[in-house]
Amino acid sequence: MAADLIFYTNPMSRGRIARWMLEEAGATYETVVLGYADSMKAEAYRAVNPMAKVPAIVHRGDIVTECAAICAYLADAFPDAGLAPPVQDRASYYRWLFFAAGPVEHAVTEKARGIAPTAEQQRMVGYGTFEQTMDTLEGAVAAGPWIAGESFSAADVYLGSQILWGLQFGTITDRPAFRDYGARLSQRPAYQRANELDDALMPAEA
Template sequence: MSSDLKFYTNPMSRGRIVRWMLEEVGVPYETIVVEYGDAMKAPDFLRINPMGKVPAIRHKSSIVTECAAICAYLADIFPNAGLAPPIDRRAAYYRWFFFAAGPVEAATMNKTLGVVPADEQRRMVGYDRLETVLDTLETAVKDTPYLAGSDFSAVDVYAGSQIGWGLQFGTLEKRQAFIDYWDRLSSRPAKVRADELDDALVPN
């Protein structure tokens, strides 16, 4: 394995998103599994991510954390993979990356935690309410085959993973547009390989 790209993860984490992205990129990387508990809070790992969580990557001398940032970074640093649109056609790409990392993440997590903003708080939380987020996301995945247009890109890895997990664990309504979109993504060879690699790391 190349020492230029190190992937810090745990198979029971959002690291699965980054694993999928790495498999789409198709370059050699070294996997470093970080166990929950003391290992994630140890000084050596806190130098990688002071938050004490995975995933993270080290590419040469650069460290990147946060799933969306890692996916975007990998798409840019390995352009031959074709996972980012040309710079003059990135409006939708950026829009849905930040929408997924912001309103979608916040609204679905709040639902999981049982947090429902009162009507007078809706303007303060940034996403209005979960239904508004889902309606907006539904429009995005209905309008084009992929979020950035006609071609699959890194934003589909990130936002698509959230949709896939939401459908699996019940944090998203099972709207037909979400199901159809996830069906387009979940059978990709890189996604299948990524799942096999992570599943093999899950303790029995």
């Protein structure tokens, strides 16, 4: 019998974000590891994600791609985990989840590519400038223990992953507020469990 939830990933990808969220949700799932050069580009997987990118999940026949969407979906699909605030209290939750998926992701990627928008272009790009994005992000994580208030949520999984990776690889500014937030995140059992699972899948030469 096919699993109710199938997780497509590669341990050297954003699939680590989705894995962490699956572990936080307490979901039971089947893992399918794909290779960049072969199975990720195969027709069988393109039927799941035509972009030939991971991660993706298939839950009871429904496909979800894009890490932020996967995090939000799993929070709703597994409500007992308490990973989304009540609907009437979701303003900050949605704001910062999609701030991370939009301006932060864009700013970090363009900086890594050596692209800095001109003053004229800053009005066109959603993040304005890298420095402005980092300042806004710093203010958000410094405001409370978690990004949407007093309770950990799916928004912390996604935004927190951006910060943890950024600190590790030097793609975001190293600031005390980011380090403090990252330390809180890294103490979560689900985060540690997810890393152990993905680290065990890493190729020996990696």
